[in-house]
Amino acid sequence: MSEILKEQFQKIITIEPADFEYILGHFTYKKFKKHQFLVQEGQQVTFDYFLISGCVKSYYTDENGKMHILLFALRDWWITDYEAYYYQKRAIVNIDCLEDTEVLCLSNDNREKLCQEFHQVEHFFRRKTNRRNVALQNRILSLLSSNAKQRYEKFLLEYPSLAQRLPKHILASYLGVTRETLSRLYVQK
Template identity: 80%
Template sequence: MNDILKTQFRKIIDITDDEFDYILSHFSYKKFKKHQFLVQDGQNVDFDYFVLSGCVKSYYSDENGKIHILLFGVQDWWITDYEAYYYQKKAIVNIDCLEDTEVLCLSNDNREKLCSEFHQIESFFRKKTNRRNVALQNRILSLLSSSAKERYEKFLQEYPMLVQKLPKHILASYLGVTRETLSRLYATK
């Protein structure tokens, strides 16, 4: 399982096996059951999570109780409430497991320690943050300017493996459509 993280690092930076073992020693391993929370609204956020297996969703509940799904995390993805994680604030989003999930957990202190010790780790996290920023910007622009059908087709194209994993009401929430609209989109495929 740790090879998943090693492979991700090596796609972006050069590290030796010994360096990777040292880096890995700064992570902790956790297993979560379906419906357990990695992050819960109003609580402290101690870790950035690297998903080894399973699937999680990050979402915000507004004052009317409506759930707004921000993103999903599957194998080889990083996920947390980044504002709470970086600035030691209380979480404003929830992240819960859609299925049994295994993660590697990295505290902000350990991230900072690794970044100060290894320039290439700092470079890795900067590049991952840049990619996340671009993905979030594209998601926002898609929600603002694309039709429901366009958002659905883009999701199918970018995340075909998720379509089979996600209940329809969760996918509908992510796309910003009703379940009825999603059913119509399914019917046109």
């Protein structure tokens, strides 16, 4: 379990085994069942979650009850409601499990502590934040400038294994199309 996190760090920084064990001590391990929430709208957000296994979705529900999926997270990905996490606000998004999921949880206090104690950990989180910012920008641009077919094809290209794991209505919501439109795109493929 901790090897996944260690590999994640080592993709970006060099870390001594003793330092990694100390860092790991600032995380807590949790298991969630399918359909359980990591984060629920209106609640305080205590943790950033590093997925060891499983799949989760982050979504916003508008005033009409329509679900807008922001993103997914799989093994080796991080996810939370970042505004609520960083600024001690109540969550505006939900994050729930599409599969049974195991996570390592890092509180903002522990993240700040580790970043103060280890320059390379601060560097790691800055690089992860940069990548997340670019991914979110690309997602917004895709929604604004691509048609449904282009968004679907891009998703298949970037996340082929995820496309097989997601229920069709969830994938349709992520792409901003109806289930019927997704079925037509699926047949065209």
